[in-house]
């Protein structure tokens with residue numbers, strides 16, 4: 001039996017292009033929410049590594065439409081001190097769906113960076129106000145960078161603002177991104193008047209409060225992926241129209257959804273399918289937790305491009 005190929009982070013970075021990834025993810029989100037069982041994806045199984053303040057998540061998914069079977073394994077850690085090791089590290093195992101043969105083991109860290117930002121961009125395309133001039137990013141780590149990249153590529157914001165907890169992180173962010181950014185010294189300063197807000201922090205308590213949010217703004221809430229972690233306050237969660245990637249995941253994993261008691265209006269895939277409206281004139285929250293099918297679709301794109309180059 002042939003050995004699986006190993007695909008490095010550098011290769012994934014080169015091969016995974018937003019232009020191809022975004023439309024594939026949009027189709028996958030629609031198929032997931034079609035109610036026809038076209039995508040098989042259990043809620044992520046997560047174990048706590050208490051001694052080190054970490055978690056290990058296993059995310060299998062199968063799509064007959066894409067003919068893809070994969071599992072991502074992702075480790076993530078909460079840290080008080082800065083570290084050169086990324087807070088999230090992942091690998092994706094890609095199988096031949098017909099026989100279950102392992103075809104590839106590839107870096108999943110870059111896949112996680114890019115597919116998460118791409119899904120936020122899809123949500124934003126549907127849910128942002130018609131006039132969206134100001135983008136605000138709360139958090140200045142890895143996801144902040146990938147969100148900056150795709151949001152400035154897909155949309156025409158007049159101003160991009162960033163807030164981060166530490167000066168060191170924000171300075172690194174400002175040096176990494178290729179384009180202008182206004183560094184804000186408080187969350188309030190960053191948020192006031194913003195049309196689109198992205199929360200990509202490791203916060204466990206709310207950092208974004210309803211009183212600062214412009215009516216009609218769209219928020220992509222990407223952090224706080226544990227049932228007792230928060231990024232958004234109760235008032236914001238309850239007053240905004242709430243979209244999620246998966247209802248099942250949000251009810252099991254999202255502290256912002258579970259603890260606020262906010263009602264879920266729709267899955268993003270239902271909006272893609274036209275089964276639920278995109279209420280872009282209202283204040284909207286897209287609660288993202290991440291889906292195995294997003295990783296599987298991205299991994300197939302990488303593998304197919306890699307194969308084409310051999």
Ligand SMILES: NC(=O)C1=CN([C@@H]2O[C@H](COP(=O)(O)OP(=O)(O)OC[C@H]3O[C@@H](n4cnc5c(N)ncnc54)[C@H](O)[C@@H]3O)[C@@H](O)[C@H]2O)C=CC1
Pocket residue numbers: 076087088112116139140141142143144164165166169200201202203204205207222223224225288289290291
């Ligand atoms: N929804 C999804 O599909 C995914 C969500 N995530 C989540 O996105 C968030 C960002 O991830 P990365 O950028 O990879 O992490 P990172 O570690 O690179 O960046 C995290 C940022 O949050 C800041 N931060 C840490 N504690 C904070 C606090 N208490 N209050 C405010 N800011 C704080 C850090 O200074 C840093 O700027 C995390 O919560 C992560 O779990 C990550 C991957 C996928």
Ligand SMILES: O=C(O)C1=NCCCC1
Pocket residue numbers: 057074076088112225289290291
């Ligand atoms: O979808 C993912 O991948 C992750 N989501 C929440 C945090 C860990 C990684």
